[in-house]
Amino acid sequence: MSAAEDRDAASRNAASRNAESRVAGVDLDVEALMRLRLLSGRGDARRAAAVAPHGGVARRRRGRGSETYDVRPWSDGDDIRSLDRNVTARTGAPHVRSFHDERERSVLYLVDFRASMLFGTRRAFRSVAAAEAVVASAWRVIDGQGRIGLAAIGASGARCFGWAAGARSFPPLLVALAAAHRAALEDKAERDEPPLAAALEEMERVGGSSAMTLATALDAPGDAFDAIAGRIASRRDVSVLLIADRFELAPPPGLYPFRTRQEAGLLRIAQRAAPAPDERQARLRRLGARTLEIDAGEDAETIARALASFDGERLDGRSR
Structure with missing residues (x-):
């Protein structure tokens, strides 16, 4: 066997080991992210059929375009x-x-992979649900002849992987996204979580006037978050996908061991607690952002359906 064949065999074996070591809901699977295109397309087809005018009459757009x-x-x-x-x-x-008319949509997607997102009690980690939601929405933009940018926030700040203007240029960004998530899972360094505001400020200069969609749980936003987010929302369309775990929404009674980077112990929940009012959505709307809450325990198809309606509202120009 030649040296080249040895390298190819080693690569195949390494890829096989990596595939076997992936844990559903904990790791990002590039093939699963690719399949989200089918769910997004299915939702768009249903929506197009529901809003199509009777008799096939095309509606004329108002105005002269820009x-x-x-x-x-x-x-x-x-x-x-x-x-x-x-x-x-x-x-x-x-x-x-x-x-x-300017028909091309341009959206910069930002996924939160900080340590607080690497948590989940049901189907998936919050970080995985955030990535799935972003990719499902991005596929819809790409199939609508739009352009998307993909970025992630990690322990060392925000990083943009690049831009895609078609289905062929999107998969390499998905590979980079999965690698960034794996690096976040393997990061053992004891350091403070960077504030979300700093990452937003880094990404403010990326993409010009492109719309921005952020997938996060809004943990550790930072003191300057409102000022920075409000400034960005005044200049471009901003949407926030608020990721929540079922345990946060309705924790069952019990005794739960926990460990964070600051402390460890036991959390006792004596009885099913009533869900606390979620002030995050009201806060973001005051800043000018559109919001959608996503339950990380829901399956990918349910998330894709919710996103189809959410993205449809933005395209139809409805109020926030």
């Missing part, structure tokens, strides 16, 4: 507001500029 289509000489009947002063001055003859 993207320049061409510049041509003036002709009778043209709108004086479309006059292009620069071209007119340069050529000495009146020219008008025509416009069309």
